[in-house]
Amino acid sequence: MTTDSTPAKKRSLLRKLLYAAAAAILLGSLLASYMHWEANHLELNENTAPAGCVPDLSGLRILVLSDVHTNLPLLEKAARMAEQARPDMIVFLGDLYTDFMRATHAGDYITQMKKLSSIAPAYACLGNHDMALADNVERILKEGGFTLLRNSAAFVTIPRLGNAEFKLVGLGDVREGDFFPERCMTPRTFAEDSAMPTIVLSHNPKGRELLDGYRWDLMLSGHTHGGQIRLPFSSTPLLASEGETMYSGFYPYEGRQVFVTRGIGYMGPGRFNCPPEINLIIIP
Numbered sequence: 001m002t003t004d005s006t007p008a009k010k011r012s013l014l015r016k017l018l019y020a021a022a023a024a025i026l027l028g029s030l031l032a033s034y035m036h037w038e039a040n041h042l043e044l045n046e047n048t049a050p051a052g053c054v055p056d057l058s059g060l061r062i063l064v065l066s067d068v069h070t071n072l073p074l075l076e077k078a079a080r081m082a083e084q085a086r087p088d089m090i091v092f093l094g095d096l097y098t099d100f101m102r103a104t105h106a107g108d109y110i111t112q113m114k115k116l117s118s119i120a121p122a123y124a125c126l127g128n129h130d131m132a133l134a135d136n137v138e139r140i141l142k143e144g145g146f147t148l149l150r151n152s153a154a155f156v157t158i159p160r161l162g163n164a165e166f167k168l169v170g171l172g173d174v175r176e177g178d179f180f181p182e183r184c185m186t187p188r189t190f191a192e193d194s195a196m197p198t199i200v201l202s203h204n205p206k207g208r209e210l211l212d213g214y215r216w217d218l219m220l221s222g223h224t225h226g227g228q229i230r231l232p233f234s235s236t237p238l239l240a241s242e243g244e245t246m247y248s249g250f251y252p253y254e255g256r257q258v259f260v261t262r263g264i265g266y267m268g269p270g271r272f273n274c275p276p277e278i279n280l281i282i283i284p
Contacts (some may be wrong), residue, residue, distance in 0.1 A: 035272050036269075036270045040276075044085060046085075047280065060235050065092045067264055069264070069266060070096075070101050082101060088121075091123050092123070093201055094107065094222060106139070111161075123168060125172055131178065136185050158170045167198045205260050219253075221246075222250065228271050
Protein backbone atom coordinates (compact mmCIF):
# COMPACT_ATOMS: atom_id res chain seq x y z
CA MET A 1 0.00 0.00 0.00
CA THR A 2 1.36 3.47 -0.97
CA THR A 3 0.68 6.81 0.72
CA ASP A 4 -0.51 9.70 -1.43
CA SER A 5 1.97 12.53 -0.77
CA THR A 6 0.20 15.12 -2.91
CA PRO A 7 -1.45 17.00 0.03
CA ALA A 8 1.91 17.15 1.83
CA LYS A 9 3.61 18.51 -1.28
CA LYS A 10 0.89 21.13 -1.66
CA ARG A 11 1.29 22.20 1.96
CA SER A 12 5.06 22.46 1.51
CA LEU A 13 4.66 24.55 -1.63
CA LEU A 14 2.12 26.82 0.06
CA ARG A 15 4.48 27.28 3.02
CA LYS A 16 7.32 28.28 0.69
CA LEU A 17 5.09 30.74 -1.12
CA LEU A 18 4.00 32.30 2.16
CA TYR A 19 7.63 32.63 3.30
CA ALA A 20 8.55 34.22 -0.04
CA ALA A 21 5.63 36.65 0.17
CA ALA A 22 6.54 37.59 3.75
CA ALA A 23 10.17 38.15 2.72
CA ALA A 24 9.09 40.30 -0.23
CA ILE A 25 6.80 42.39 2.00
CA LEU A 26 9.58 42.85 4.55
CA LEU A 27 12.16 43.83 1.93
CA GLY A 28 9.66 46.15 0.26
CA SER A 29 8.89 47.79 3.59
CA LEU A 30 12.59 48.24 4.36
CA LEU A 31 13.23 49.68 0.90
CA ALA A 32 10.30 52.10 1.19
CA SER A 33 11.52 53.21 4.63
CA TYR A 34 15.02 53.79 3.32
CA MET A 35 13.78 55.72 0.26
CA HIS A 36 11.70 57.96 2.52
CA TRP A 37 14.68 58.52 4.83
CA GLU A 38 17.03 59.36 1.96
CA ALA A 39 14.47 61.70 0.39
CA ASN A 40 14.53 63.76 3.58
CA HIS A 41 18.31 63.70 4.11
CA LEU A 42 19.24 67.06 2.59
CA GLU A 43 22.86 67.70 1.57
CA LEU A 44 24.74 70.95 0.99
CA ASN A 45 27.16 70.17 -1.84
CA GLU A 46 29.97 72.40 -3.09
CA ASN A 47 30.51 72.30 -6.86
CA THR A 48 33.37 74.09 -8.58
CA ALA A 49 32.57 75.12 -12.13
CA PRO A 50 34.90 74.14 -14.97
CA ALA A 51 37.70 76.64 -15.44
CA GLY A 52 36.84 79.56 -17.67
CA CYS A 53 33.13 78.77 -18.00
CA VAL A 54 32.13 82.29 -16.89
CA PRO A 55 34.78 84.92 -17.67
CA ASP A 56 35.69 87.72 -15.24
CA LEU A 57 33.72 86.29 -12.29
CA SER A 58 36.40 84.27 -10.53
CA GLY A 59 35.42 83.64 -6.91
CA LEU A 60 31.66 84.12 -7.39
CA ARG A 61 29.63 81.94 -5.00
CA ILE A 62 26.07 81.05 -6.07
CA LEU A 63 23.73 79.08 -3.84
CA VAL A 64 21.34 76.99 -5.96
CA LEU A 65 17.96 75.66 -4.78
CA SER A 66 15.25 73.99 -6.83
CA ASP A 67 12.22 71.67 -6.78
CA VAL A 68 10.85 72.07 -3.26
CA HIS A 69 7.61 70.32 -4.32
CA THR A 70 5.58 71.44 -1.31
CA ASN A 71 8.15 70.01 1.12
CA LEU A 72 8.21 72.80 3.70
CA PRO A 73 10.38 70.93 6.27
CA LEU A 74 13.16 70.50 3.70
CA LEU A 75 12.87 74.15 2.67
CA GLU A 76 13.33 75.05 6.35
CA LYS A 77 16.47 72.86 6.45
CA ALA A 78 17.74 74.51 3.28
CA ALA A 79 17.28 77.97 4.80
CA ARG A 80 19.27 76.93 7.88
CA MET A 81 22.07 75.40 5.77
CA ALA A 82 22.30 78.32 3.35
CA GLU A 83 23.88 80.74 5.81
CA GLN A 84 26.94 78.56 6.35
CA ALA A 85 27.59 78.55 2.59
CA ARG A 86 28.33 82.32 2.56
CA PRO A 87 27.01 82.89 -0.98
CA ASP A 88 27.24 86.11 -2.96
CA MET A 89 23.77 85.40 -4.35
CA ILE A 90 20.98 82.82 -4.15
CA VAL A 91 18.92 81.44 -7.03
CA PHE A 92 15.73 79.38 -6.86
CA LEU A 93 14.99 77.41 -10.04
CA GLY A 94 11.29 76.67 -9.70
CA ASP A 95 8.70 74.06 -8.64
CA LEU A 96 7.99 75.50 -5.22
CA TYR A 97 4.71 73.60 -5.13
CA THR A 98 3.47 70.40 -6.74
CA ASP A 99 0.52 71.40 -8.88
CA PHE A 100 -1.80 68.49 -7.99
CA MET A 101 -1.33 69.00 -4.24
CA ARG A 102 -3.28 71.54 -2.27
CA ALA A 103 -1.26 74.71 -1.76
CA THR A 104 -1.47 75.75 1.88
CA HIS A 105 0.44 77.77 4.46
CA ALA A 106 1.79 80.34 2.00
CA GLY A 107 2.91 82.44 4.96
CA ASP A 108 5.27 79.68 6.11
CA TYR A 109 6.90 79.55 2.68
CA ILE A 110 7.26 83.34 2.67
CA THR A 111 9.01 83.14 6.05
CA GLN A 112 11.60 80.68 4.72
CA MET A 113 12.13 82.70 1.54
CA LYS A 114 12.73 85.80 3.67
CA LYS A 115 15.38 83.90 5.64
CA LEU A 116 17.11 83.02 2.39
CA SER A 117 16.91 86.49 0.85
CA SER A 118 18.31 88.00 4.07
CA ILE A 119 21.53 86.06 3.48
CA ALA A 120 22.27 87.37 -0.02
CA PRO A 121 20.50 88.93 -3.02
CA ALA A 122 18.03 86.32 -4.25
CA TYR A 123 16.57 85.60 -7.70
CA ALA A 124 14.12 83.03 -9.06
CA CYS A 125 12.50 81.59 -12.16
CA LEU A 126 9.34 79.45 -12.40
CA GLY A 127 9.06 75.69 -13.02
CA ASN A 128 6.41 73.63 -14.79
CA HIS A 129 4.52 72.79 -11.58
CA ASP A 130 4.43 76.47 -10.62
CA MET A 131 2.42 77.45 -13.67
CA ALA A 132 -0.91 76.14 -12.36
CA LEU A 133 -0.39 78.18 -9.18
CA ALA A 134 1.63 81.01 -10.68
CA ASP A 135 -0.10 83.88 -8.88
CA ASN A 136 0.42 82.21 -5.50
CA VAL A 137 4.04 81.27 -6.22
CA GLU A 138 4.90 84.70 -7.55
CA ARG A 139 3.46 86.32 -4.43
CA ILE A 140 5.50 84.04 -2.16
CA LEU A 141 8.70 84.77 -4.05
CA LYS A 142 8.20 88.53 -4.17
CA GLU A 143 7.07 88.86 -0.54
CA GLY A 144 9.93 86.56 0.38
CA GLY A 145 12.43 89.05 -1.03
CA PHE A 146 13.25 87.24 -4.28
CA THR A 147 13.50 89.02 -7.63
CA LEU A 148 11.40 86.94 -10.02
CA LEU A 149 12.85 86.74 -13.52
CA ARG A 150 10.17 85.44 -15.87
CA ASN A 151 11.56 85.88 -19.38
CA SER A 152 13.41 88.91 -18.10
CA ALA A 153 16.93 89.85 -17.06
CA ALA A 154 18.77 91.68 -14.30
CA PHE A 155 22.26 93.16 -14.23
CA VAL A 156 23.93 91.92 -11.07
CA THR A 157 26.89 93.58 -9.37
CA ILE A 158 29.05 91.71 -6.84
CA PRO A 159 30.73 94.18 -4.44
CA ARG A 160 33.03 91.53 -2.95
CA LEU A 161 34.54 90.97 -6.41
CA GLY A 162 35.33 94.63 -7.06
CA ASN A 163 31.82 95.37 -8.38
CA ALA A 164 32.11 92.73 -11.11
CA GLU A 165 28.93 92.78 -13.18
CA PHE A 166 27.09 90.15 -15.19
CA LYS A 167 23.74 89.58 -16.85
CA LEU A 168 21.35 87.18 -15.10
CA VAL A 169 18.53 85.84 -17.27
CA GLY A 170 15.49 84.01 -15.93
CA LEU A 171 13.37 82.07 -18.43
CA GLY A 172 9.88 80.60 -18.15
CA ASP A 173 9.22 76.89 -18.35
CA VAL A 174 9.82 75.26 -21.72
CA ARG A 175 7.25 72.48 -21.21
CA GLU A 176 4.49 74.92 -20.35
CA GLY A 177 5.04 77.16 -23.37
CA ASP A 178 6.33 80.05 -21.26
CA PHE A 179 9.85 80.17 -22.73
CA PHE A 180 10.65 83.45 -24.53
CA PRO A 181 14.42 84.12 -24.69
CA GLU A 182 13.90 86.77 -27.38
CA ARG A 183 12.47 89.04 -24.67
CA CYS A 184 15.60 89.10 -22.54
CA MET A 185 18.63 87.59 -24.28
CA THR A 186 21.16 88.98 -26.74
CA PRO A 187 21.42 87.23 -30.13
CA ARG A 188 24.89 85.94 -30.98
CA THR A 189 24.99 88.17 -34.04
CA PHE A 190 24.77 91.35 -31.96
CA ALA A 191 27.97 93.05 -30.78
CA GLU A 192 26.07 94.91 -28.03
CA ASP A 193 26.80 93.61 -24.52
CA SER A 194 29.26 91.12 -26.01
CA ALA A 195 31.80 91.46 -23.21
CA MET A 196 29.37 90.86 -20.33
CA PRO A 197 29.14 87.32 -18.88
CA THR A 198 25.63 85.84 -18.95
CA ILE A 199 24.17 83.28 -16.55
CA VAL A 200 20.78 81.72 -17.39
CA LEU A 201 18.20 80.35 -14.96
CA SER A 202 16.04 77.73 -16.68
CA HIS A 203 14.05 75.23 -14.63
CA ASN A 204 14.25 72.57 -17.33
CA PRO A 205 17.74 71.90 -18.77
CA LYS A 206 16.04 71.08 -22.09
CA GLY A 207 15.84 74.84 -22.52
CA ARG A 208 19.45 74.75 -23.64
CA GLU A 209 18.36 73.31 -26.99
CA LEU A 210 16.40 76.49 -27.78
CA LEU A 211 19.20 78.93 -26.97
CA ASP A 212 21.73 78.19 -29.71
CA GLY A 213 21.17 81.61 -31.28
CA TYR A 214 21.77 83.55 -28.04
CA ARG A 215 24.76 84.62 -25.97
CA TRP A 216 25.19 82.82 -22.64
CA ASP A 217 27.96 81.17 -20.64
CA LEU A 218 26.36 79.09 -17.88
CA MET A 219 22.87 77.66 -17.41
CA LEU A 220 21.55 76.64 -13.97
CA SER A 221 18.69 74.12 -13.99
CA GLY A 222 16.69 71.66 -11.88
CA HIS A 223 13.61 69.63 -12.90
CA THR A 224 15.29 66.21 -13.17
CA HIS A 225 15.53 65.47 -9.41
CA GLY A 226 18.78 63.79 -10.43
CA GLY A 227 16.68 60.92 -11.77
CA GLN A 228 15.49 60.29 -8.20
CA ILE A 229 16.27 56.55 -8.32
CA ARG A 230 19.78 55.58 -9.40
CA LEU A 231 20.73 51.92 -9.33
CA PRO A 232 24.31 51.08 -8.24
CA PHE A 233 26.74 50.72 -11.16
CA SER A 234 24.23 52.25 -13.58
CA SER A 235 24.93 55.58 -15.27
CA THR A 236 21.29 56.17 -16.24
CA PRO A 237 18.68 56.95 -13.55
CA LEU A 238 15.66 54.68 -13.35
CA LEU A 239 13.28 57.65 -13.63
CA ALA A 240 15.01 59.36 -16.55
CA SER A 241 12.41 61.09 -18.71
CA GLU A 242 11.98 63.15 -21.87
CA GLY A 243 15.17 61.67 -23.32
CA GLU A 244 17.19 63.87 -20.94
CA THR A 245 20.90 63.13 -20.67
CA MET A 246 21.72 65.77 -18.05
CA TYR A 247 20.70 64.70 -14.53
CA SER A 248 23.02 66.26 -11.96
CA GLY A 249 26.28 68.18 -11.98
CA PHE A 250 28.09 70.07 -14.73
CA TYR A 251 27.77 69.19 -18.42
CA PRO A 252 29.48 70.78 -21.43
CA TYR A 253 27.16 71.98 -24.16
CA GLU A 254 28.42 73.54 -27.37
CA GLY A 255 31.16 75.53 -25.71
CA ARG A 256 29.02 76.48 -22.69
CA GLN A 257 28.24 74.77 -19.38
CA VAL A 258 24.96 73.51 -17.93
CA PHE A 259 24.63 72.73 -14.22
CA VAL A 260 21.72 70.58 -13.02
CA THR A 261 20.85 70.23 -9.34
CA ARG A 262 19.09 67.19 -7.88
CA GLY A 263 16.83 69.60 -6.03
CA ILE A 264 15.20 69.54 -2.62
CA GLY A 265 11.90 67.69 -2.99
CA TYR A 266 10.74 64.63 -4.88
CA MET A 267 7.77 62.92 -6.50
CA GLY A 268 6.47 59.42 -5.80
CA PRO A 269 7.81 57.01 -3.16
CA GLY A 270 11.13 58.71 -2.43
CA ARG A 271 14.77 58.63 -3.53
CA PHE A 272 17.40 55.91 -3.88
CA ASN A 273 21.11 56.58 -4.31
CA CYS A 274 20.14 60.15 -5.22
CA PRO A 275 19.72 62.30 -2.08
CA PRO A 276 18.23 65.81 -2.22
CA GLU A 277 20.65 68.71 -2.30
CA ILE A 278 21.26 72.40 -2.37
CA ASN A 279 24.44 73.48 -4.12
CA LEU A 280 27.10 76.08 -3.68
CA ILE A 281 28.48 76.82 -7.14
CA ILE A 282 31.95 78.38 -7.09
CA ILE A 283 33.27 80.06 -10.24
CA PRO A 284 37.06 79.45 -10.32
